Amino acid sequence: MPPHLCATGIDKAFPGVRALQNVQLEIQSGEVLAVVGENGAGKSTLMKILAGVYQPDAGTVEMDQRPIVVRSVKEAEHLGIVLIHQELNLAGDLDIAGNIFLGREPTWGGLLKLIDQRRLHDNAAKIANRLGLTIPSRTLVHQLSLGQQQLVEIARAISLQSRLLILDEPTSSLTETETARLFSVLKELKTQGISILYISHRLKEVEIIADRVVVLRDGKNAGELRRGEINHRALVQLMVGRELKQFFQRQHQAKTPLARTGIEVKDLRWLPAQPGITFTIEPGEIVGMAGLMGAGRTELAQTLFGVRRKLTGAVTIDGKPIAVRKPADAIAAGIFLIPEDRRIEGLILTDSVKHNISIASLPALSRFGFLQRSREERLAEAMCERFMVRTPGIGQMVGNLSGGNQQKVVLAKWLSRTPKLLILDEPTRGIDVGAKSEIYALMDDLAHQGAGILMISSDLEEILGISDRVLVMHAGTLAGSLHRAELTEEAIMHLATGGESRT
């Protein structure tokens, strides 16, 4: 069978970066083709070229054996090519239905073009339900969590009735349940002959859903695996060109508690009708935090960090009570937060890599308030090297980096110092396997130095792999706590879905 879409010899360069060099890609109708590669390998760039966001410097694209030139996103949508971006693109002040049908609202009243609200919301609810997004379709999008927003974006793409659906890391903020649901929808689309290009750093997902995998490395084709050959080792081998050491290293297992007591949180509430949340994190302990979307994990982190106002509750570090009214207080007390949404909370996208890395450490890089730029630059260089940030230089604008490299910059910003409590909210979102194992090693190292670590993650594999203990949240409360010995996927899911605590 001839390929549905075929791209040959694609080149694309940005100032200082050759993002793609002579890349080939073809996909059959009804095929799920996964594209994997390290951060900055050029995956998103290739997808944006297919979807008309960028123009290639060289190369041709054929669809149904006819050459096509996609000059804009509109033209791509006409051809049935729809891209869901790695970074979300929603109108926050519109509701769910409005976003799904933005620009294609059903109308009545002839030329008046009044919006047919009934049909709009009925249609939206139908699609949203298929994806398991059961929130009323009149909810404004900016009130949704990142994962829910991702589902809205997917719903929008599906409603466009595309022939080639491109998903750039669609599951990076979805939990297992939502991912499974998405996969069943994708399978259904596949039987309708729709081709799907799927990008993910979660290799387990790739093993489940992909018919074939194309691997990119440094902007070039690095190889291809057919259905039967897809496994974790082969993928990693092709992506990084070597075998990785032990993935989840926990070399320094939590030792017997030191003299310090660590962090105690007592009766913390941020909503009026909420049972108080109480837990402790000992020095040197890595505590995973699991829960479904909207369980309140991010809110908890924000409350501890002083972004969200707490109603009641006390936090003590090593027995000393601390008052946190704003992030500056939390940081002074030794609590750092690596936030969930890097583009809004983590980074100044229009500023350089170096300024973003130094912004939280400026007092230490200055003398009498005067910034010492050479020290700032040395810090940025060192952190970029440590985290393997792929950038043409520390002066590059952060917004121009690939998604995963942006995330590394957020980590670099905080991890030049040793915290007492480090809260990481989905720290490995969009990060490649190599960098993930680096981050785990780093968490391990920080824990060894006596920091308490609270890691919020929707990736159960990672939670199971790295945590000494797991706290599970459900509907705004702490549903239970599981020790390493009792950690299983089932036990976590049981608590996360509202099951009784067995202990």
Added chain:
Amino acid sequence: MKKLTGIFAFLCLLYVLILAFTDQEAWGSNNFNLTKRIGIYGISCLGAGLLIVTGGVDLSIGSVICFCAAIFSWLVVDHHVPIPAAIVVVLLSGALIGAVNGFLVTYLGLQAFVVTLCGLFAFRGAARWILNDEIPRIAAPIADWSAFFNGSFLSISIFLWLLLGLFVAGSIFLHFTIHGRYFFAIGSNERAARYSGINVDFYKILAYVLCSFFAAIAALMDVFSISSVQASSTGNFMELYAIAGAVLGGCSLRGGEGITVGMLIGTAILCLLRNLIQMAEIKDSLEPVVIGVALLVCAIIDESLRRGLSWRDLLSAPQQLWERWTRG
């Protein structure tokens, strides 16, 4: 940088034009008047620019200038307060006004545009009330001070020296200290700045305080320069000149962008444009038109440069637009 050289070239061109339109004997006195003007306008522009970098805006600058000048004359003329004491009171009132604006914007979460729009009305009214709609003569009590400020040092007007002093201080603050860096961070992404542990509310209030404080300085300079205060005209449209100067000089009203040299050049361009209009004997009433058009052209050029066009593309753009238009 590309842009700074552009506006600097424009500034030089304006100056050459002015010289061409002026008699040679009048060059000296015209230069002197120009530098006085640039001094007053430049200081209010610097304040506005610092604020704009943090993403704020202040529409009340002109009214605050008038209000401060009114307080000064009320203290000096009606109550015979010693001039140094009056100066201190005026500067403190400026800072206080800024602090109130900043408080309303940060703690109450009001929009800067709205808060300072209220100030635009209120302070002008308050000035009229203080002055009783009269034009007090304050020339006599401040004669010595006026003479000093209207003088020159090393043949440069004292006003310009003042501006240069504040300009150097402002530049060091904005471009070499961590506080300046925080201004930029807050203007670019306030949330990320907060998450980075920056005391956002403090720095935003500081920006409003600086803006109104600079306006108070400008008010004093205005008083010393013309020795009178008039509720209906003192400081008129100064906020617009200040904002326009900052924008001309490369500040973005979205915040997070700006450079002090640019503000200086921007102000100078506005003052020179005005001067040119007088010297070339163009109708006075056309002055706002010229300034409006000049700003618009600058904004268009700025946006095109931002999108990566070169000067050459820009020059051929009108032709291309025309072609596309005529082809339908």
